[in-house]
Amino acid sequence: MTVRVIHWGLGAMGGGMVKLLDAKAGAASVAAIDADPGKQGKTLAELFGVRSRAQVTADPAQALAAEADVVLIATGSFTREVFPQIVQAVEAGKNVICIAEEMAFPHQQQPELAAQIHKLAVENKVTVLGTGINPGFVLDLLIVALTGVCYSVREIRASRINDLSPFGPTVMKTQGVGTTPEEFAAGVEAGTIVGHVGFPESIAMIAAALGWELDEIRQTKEPIIAKKYRETPHVQVQPGMVAGCRHIAYGIKDGETVITLIHPQQVRPEVEGVETGDFIEIYGEPDIRLAIRPEIPGGIGTIALAVNSIPNVIASSPGLKNMTQLPVPSALMADIRTLMEKRRDYFGQ
Amino acid sequence: MTVRVIHWGLGAMGGGMVKLLDAKAGAASVAAIDADPGKQGKTLAELFGVRSRAQVTADPAQALAAEADVVLIATGSFTREVFPQIVQAVEAGKNVICIAEEMAFPHQQQPELAAQIHKLAVENKVTVLGTGINPGFVLDLLIVALTGVCYSVREIRASRINDLSPFGPTVMKTQGVGTTPEEFAAGVEAGTIVGHVGFPESIAMIAAALGWELDEIRQTKEPIIAKKYRETPHVQVQPGMVAGCRHIAYGIKDGETVITLIHPQQVRPEVEGVETGDFIEIYGEPDIRLAIRPEIPGGIGTIALAVNSIPNVIASSPGLKNMTQLPVPSALMADIRTLMEKRRDYFGQ
Numbered sequence: 001m002t003v004r005v006i007h008w009g010l011g012a013m014g015g016g017m018v019k020l021l022d023a024k025a026g027a028a029s030v031a032a033i034d035a036d037p038g039k040q041g042k043t044l045a046e047l048f049g050v051r052s053r054a055q056v057t058a059d060p061a062q063a064l065a066a067e068a069d070v071v072l073i074a075t076g077s078f079t080r081e082v083f084p085q086i087v088q089a090v091e092a093g094k095n096v097i098c099i100a101e102e103m104a105f106p107h108q109q110q111p112e113l114a115a116q117i118h119k120l121a122v123e124n125k126v127t128v129l130g131t132g133i134n135p136g137f138v139l140d141l142l143i144v145a146l147t148g149v150c151y152s153v154r155e156i157r158a159s160r161i162n163d164l165s166p167f168g169p170t171v172m173k174t175q176g177v178g179t180t181p182e183e184f185a186a187g188v189e190a191g192t193i194v195g196h197v198g199f200p201e202s203i204a205m206i207a208a209a210l211g212w213e214l215d216e217i218r219q220t221k222e223p224i225i226a227k228k229y230r231e232t233p234h235v236q237v238q239p240g241m242v243a244g245c246r247h248i249a250y251g252i253k254d255g256e257t258v259i260t261l262i263h264p265q266q267v268r269p270e271v272e273g274v275e276t277g278d279f280i281e282i283y284g285e286p287d288i289r290l291a292i293r294p295e296i297p298g299g300i301g302t303i304a305l306a307v308n309s310i311p312n313v314i315a316s317s318p319g320l321k322n323m324t325q326l327p328v329p330s331a332l333m334a335d336i337r338t339l340m341e342k343r344r345d346y347f348g349q
Numbered sequence: 350m351t352v353r354v355i356h357w358g359l360g361a362m363g364g365g366m367v368k369l370l371d372a373k374a375g376a377a378s379v380a381a382i383d384a385d386p387g388k389q390g391k392t393l394a395e396l397f398g399v400r401s402r403a404q405v406t407a408d409p410a411q412a413l414a415a416e417a418d419v420v421l422i423a424t425g426s427f428t429r430e431v432f433p434q435i436v437q438a439v440e441a442g443k444n445v446i447c448i449a450e451e452m453a454f455p456h457q458q459q460p461e462l463a464a465q466i467h468k469l470a471v472e473n474k475v476t477v478l479g480t481g482i483n484p485g486f487v488l489d490l491l492i493v494a495l496t497g498v499c500y501s502v503r504e505i506r507a508s509r510i511n512d513l514s515p516f517g518p519t520v521m522k523t524q525g526v527g528t529t530p531e532e533f534a535a536g537v538e539a540g541t542i543v544g545h546v547g548f549p550e551s552i553a554m555i556a557a558a559l560g561w562e563l564d565e566i567r568q569t570k571e572p573i574i575a576k577k578y579r580e581t582p583h584v585q586v587q588p589g590m591v592a593g594c595r596h597i598a599y600g601i602k603d604g605e606t607v608i609t610l611i612h613p614q615q616v617r618p619e620v621e622g623v624e625t626g627d628f629i630e631i632y633g634e635p636d637i638r639l640a641i642r643p644e645i646p647g648g649i650g651t652i653a654l655a656v657n658s659i660p661n662v663i664a665s666s667p668g669l670k671n672m673t674q675l676p677v678p679s680a681l682m683a684d685i686r687t688l689m690e691k692r693r694d695y696f697g698q
Contacts (some may be wrong), residue, residue: 020500023500023501027571137497137498141494141677142494144677144679145490145491145494145679146655147678147680148486148653148654148657148658148677148678148679148680149482149486149645149649149650149653149654150649150653150657150680151369151372151649151652151653151680152682153680153682154374170477179485208691208692209679209692210680210681210682210683211681211682211683211684211687211688211691212680212682212683213683223499226613283622285649286645286646286649286650286681288641288645289641289642290639290641291639291640291641292637292638292639292640292641293638293640294638296467296498296635296637297635299532300498300499300500300634300635301498303500304497304498304499304500305497305498307400308496308499309497317666322671324676324677324679325676325692326676327673327674327675327676328490328494328673328677329497330493330494330496330497330558330559330673331496331497331499331500331501331502331559331633332559332560333501333502333559333560333561334560334561334562335560339560342557342560343557343558343674
């Protein structure tokens with residue numbers, strides 16, 4: 001029997017999940033929901049060149065009526081946006097994997113919605129997981145995992161230095177790329193330049209895992225001013241203009257900064273000799289210094305984590321979970337159903 | 350109520366666990382077992398300068414009669430050695446965390462003993478976990494976690510380059526440090542120079558997580574010949590003599606090497622410009638290159654992983670588990686019992 005998946009949201013991330021799942025044996029896309037009229041009525045085969053002939057519908061109830069093991073939700077960044085979708089999927093008796101950034105740790109910004117999701121998930125005996133590359137992996141799960149080898153931890157500093165060049169106009173706008181420093185300041189003030197979504201979630205996830213009670217989480221957003229000309233197919237940045245957003249978040253405990261997460265997102269960092277990568281420094285007993293060069297690609301990572309989490313979510317006890325509460329996902333290099341059965345036999349899960 | 354721990358084995362690792370646990374709030378060492386007559390009858394306070402006045406006994410049954418949540422077993426490297434101890438602890442209704450290298454994935458070399466442990470653990474509603482820095486973390490769990498961000502994985506190459514200088518005569522002997530190349534070859538042949546214990550376990554754990562069916566696991570042990578004089582308090586290595594053991598293990602699938610794990614253990618690698626560190630390369634979609642410099646210290650890491658795994662083991666469903674089946678352990682930076690309760694409330698575990 002195959003693992004049956006419903007897709008909710010068929011943008012770059014959701015569409016990527018359709019294609020990745022198609023490349024895996026033992027899984028099938030059985031239904032799909034999208035708000036785009038241009039996609040509705042078409043099959044996944046037509047839209048993505050995959051095997052599944054499931055027809056995209058605008059009607060969640062219709063799609064959720066299908067027998068399925070899990071719904072992959074890739075429709076928005078904020079818990080408030082995806083909450084009604086999660087509720088509907090859970091009430092249809094389906095497990096949920098959601099890549100909304102805030103859903104990585106929804107307790108932080110939406111404790112009441114998180115409590116409702118948990119209660120509903122337990123009642124319906126399903127699991128709801130928020131995941132993604134960041135939040136969900138690089139600046140939280142990977143950090144927590146590294147603290148596991150420590151007697152004690154005093155301070156954590158980590159950064160994810162990436163290149164926004166592959167992204168289109170929407171990302172350029174939300175990161176302020178191509179603006180003047182004055183426009184950048186005004187955009188941050190107005191909330192149109194948002195920087196990275198997910199810092200409070202990552203910091204709260206780390207703190208919860210370690211048992212740190214934080215006084216507060218602070219964030220700053222500064223413009224990365226280009227010193228040299230930088231260009232992508234979507235934007236030209238003259239020297240003196242803004243090439244990206246240096247977004248930093250701080251977790252403060254007893255008046256001291258114990259967590260610093262740095263995410264300078266910009267186009268063509270290599271033009272000014274900036275090397276991309278994921279970097280983690282843990283100060284404690286012992287100190288740990290990790291580097292992943294170049295950085296783990298964000299789009300691929302998010303799509304992979306969502307699909308690779310399917311076996312863990314199906315096997316999990318019911319409830320709302322975050323990435324530090326389930327076993328680590330792994331690349332699925334065998335028929336998914338066989339792999340799940342084997343893991344169960346092998347390990348006696 | 351505190352988390353109550355029984356210690357079985359009070360050598361460098363087991364003694365380290367006593368001391369680390371003493372530094373944590375919400376936990377107490379309630380009993381201890383050791384085969385060394387010099388330790389028997391003494392209290393943990395006398396032996397290790399900790400708060401616990403538990404008296405060390407030679408009699409497991411007496412110690413295991415104590416009310417306790419978990420037994421930390423640090424008595425040997427091989428499943429066959431620790432099996433009777435695990436059985437006795439499990440039959441006394443205790444969870445077990447064991448740092449025997451083979452117990453990281455006992456199915457690989459002792460499938461029947463592993464099956465027995467699992468069955469007994471389920472019957473007695475307790476969890477048995479094998480852990481440690483390696484096997485258990487660097488060359489298996491961390492690799493598996495990184496594959497979670499991949500669409501697919503073609504090949505894995507990883508190495509742990511460390512410095513044996515802090516270790517004493519026993520480790521020098523089992524790694525062949527200070528021997529001639531001829532003595533090294535004879536020692537490998539005779540089985541007295543063992544190199545690293547745990548490669549088959551790490552490779553099998555990775556393969557099981559990804560769903561790879563391996564044809565075989567191959568190992569080689571080569572002498573690291575000193576080009577310059579290397580010295581520690583325990584050994585002098587002249588140029589031309591053996592400074593350590595380059596132990597390599599290969600996982601073969603369909604005739605191709607898909608996993609290569611390299612562990613060159615030697616004294617004073619810096620004398621010849623060798624940088625220590627943990628290095629992981631994953632070839633697939635995408636490629637991932639990780640470096641931890643210097644390497645995670647082995648002794649601290651093993652002690653920390655055993656103690657930091659306590660909450661996960663107590664919260665786990667019953668049975669024999671490996672590190673890829675539980676959430677990642679994290680440093681415990683709050684009262685352990687409070688932290689466990691909070692995690693439960695917070696996340697609704």
